[in-house]
Amino acid sequence: MKATIEILTDIRPECDFNASKNFMGDGLLDSFDMITLVAALDKVHGISISGVDIVPENFQNLQTISNLLRQNGVVL
């Protein structure tokens, strides 16, 4: 979770990701930020998140991102 927050904050330093449950809806991330985030998560965790999973529902908040990482074998 900490690594995810660091990546998110690196992408959007001005945003508080702990305070939102809907990153896309609250304007913290757009679809291109989502791609930047996936590339960083892939690199940090040594995984390749499937392209079909790169949808807003999986990047709504810290919990959904953690769920996606667990599906990809990341132990959090």
Add this chain to the structure above:
Amino acid sequence: MNLNFRGKRLSGILAVVPANERTFLEEMKNYNFPEARSLKLKEVMGYNKRRMVTHGVCVSDLAVAGMERLFQKNQLGRNEFDAMILVTQSPDHFMPPTSNIIQGRLNLKQDLLCLDINQGCAGYVIGLIQAFMLLDQDSIQKVVLINADVLSRKTSPQDRNSYPLIGDAASITIVERGEKEAVIYADLKMDGTRHAALIIPAGGFRLPSTPDTCILEDAGDNNLRAKDHLRMDGSTVFNFVQAEVPKLIEGLLARAGIPISDVDYYLSHQANRFMIQKLADKLKVPQCKMPNNIVEHFGNSSSVTIPLAITYNLSNHFKNNNSQVCLAGFGAGLTWSAMLMQLGNLDFCEIAECA
């Protein structure tokens, strides 16, 4: 739609790129995003350099420059081919067909079938399919397939979704009869219900261009574009590609009885680097077999990215060797297409710059 062809081959490929080169760094200030955020995206997507036509240059200009070069270098005879197909989304005019304009400018014979096809990023495979079908006619011995687009002219410089990606280019592929036993497998699918995902809304008969359609608008994503500009719903297109293209390729290879690992090169349309990396991962194809460097050097030039990938990365290889290749295109329509074939021993395989 499953299609098989026998006794056809590609004998030469020339890519034509404008000399004018632009960089993402010099254009970044045009976008309504913090530079640091754009720079992160640059690394992931492969935004770097791209080729753009200068003011007023059209598809027929790129095509004529390439064809004249082939004639001058004796790589193609002026009256040696019987059909000329042009695949483009940016014709010189609505009327007449741009392929006829090219025929006229090159003083080609009248006994020539000229055909425009309005297709985008899936258009290389679709153009080849059309060329192969024409070669089933006794009177057609050789087909020239031209792929060309100048879509930078229809993209808003303040649209970070599209403008940093778009490149202009043309390619000329010579298609002729080959060994009778050689089978080429193709598959293509179309879904017009999703046509709005890649569209230039105004300028046609549905919504003619007016002073209003030139007005820049923010669709809520901090990008400014007019109805006269190209619009790409990036998320929809990305998800469409990841969901549909691997299935199409896997089905094509299964039908041909070829394991994924037996294909020497996967030459995919290159919309952006990230998309191609994800496709390679999904198919479990090593990235060395699926080049992804065309956007960073030339930009996304619609149906020309596949021939550009061939000529830029594998020119010597394909002049001297024969390899099993899988081509895959996807884009406007929505349309997605794939082809499995032997490619190689080409008479020419090169890139030319034009002014």
